[in-house]
Amino acid sequence: MKKAVSGLAMTSAVVNMLALTGSFFMLQVYDRVIPGHSLPTLVGLGIIAGTLYAFQGVLELIRSLLLLRVGLSVDERFGKSVYESLVLLPSRVQTPGDGLQSVRDLDTVRGFLSGPGPVALFDIPWMPFYLGLCFLFHVWVGVTALAGALMLVALTIMAEQKSRRPAKEAAQLASERFALAEATRRNSEAVLAMGFGHQLGRMWSDVNCRFLDNHLRSTSFTISLSTLSKVLRMMLQSAVLAVGATLVIRQEATGGVMIASSILLSRALA
Known part of the structure; x- marks a missing residue:
């Protein structure tokens, strides 16, 4: 596991360095190729950029496969313990629902480790590096990028705080919903014989309505914040372009800096 994490960290470092290829390619094209009208330089830059993109x-791909292996190793390590818990727990404590929650939890952990979540965790430390490059291009480009990053971070923190309670309520309601459904399925013959179908139907409607209401509120909030974040990122890219254009007009920066800083910002805030 430690070797896999170290490999992921090293791979992520190289990937984030290679992510600068597009910015520096545009910088060289606007500052060297176009002013010098040099096609051989453009061809050479294209070959270098293409090679770096392929690498x-x-x-x-290697990083994604490593994450897949990490997820499988976690399953292999804890899968036997989870299976043993299915055998032992019913005789010791009363488990709600179908008793397979531990299996679902392990699947959730494996799915997270094999997905894009850990990639973001390895990429986050590189955001200050990209912002520092924006400052190297020009101080006002860096200030604009930093202000945008702070706004997005504040928006993320607010989303986490506001969605924590609805998510907890949704998990509780989902558990009640499945427990009621499973109890009804197991005791279907007794329910029909004793005429409790209508009462259980009303209980199901109540639990299901509360679950759907919570789902609607939490999902609407998440969609709203996601849309706001997307619009804010687009506005920031345009703002950086506007700042860069202003600097070009005032002859404080080149056209390559204007384009490259916009690409760099999009990578930093991705």
Whole structure:
């Protein structure tokens, strides 16, 4: 596991360095190729950029496969214990629902480790590096990028705080919902014989309505914040372009800096 994490960290470092290829390619094209009208330089830059892009793609694939292996190793390590709990727990404590929650939890952990979540965790430390490059291009480009990053971070923190309670309520309601459904299924003959179908139907409607209401509120909030975040990122890219254009007009920066800083910002805030 430690070797896999170390490999992921090293691979992520190289991937984030290679992510600068597009920015520096545009910088060289606007500052060297176009002013010098040099096609050989453009061809050479294109070959270098294409090679770096291919290398980045290979490393991205390796990183994804490593994460898949990490997820499988966690399953292999804890799968036997989870199965043993299915055998032992029913004789010791009363488990709600179908008693397979531990299996679902292990599947959730494996799915997270094999997905894009850990990739974001390895990429986050590189955001200050990209912001620092924006400051190297020009101080006002860096200030604009930093202000945008702070706004997005504040928006993320607010989303986490506001969605924590609805998520907890949703998990509780989902558990009640499945427990009622499972109890009804197990005791279907007794329910029909004793005429409790209508009463259980009303209980199901009540639990299901509360679950759907919670789902609607939490999902609407999440969609709203996601849309706001997307719009804010687009506005920030345009703002950086506007700042860069202003600097070009005032002859404080080149056209390559204007385009490259916009690409760099999109990578930093991705």
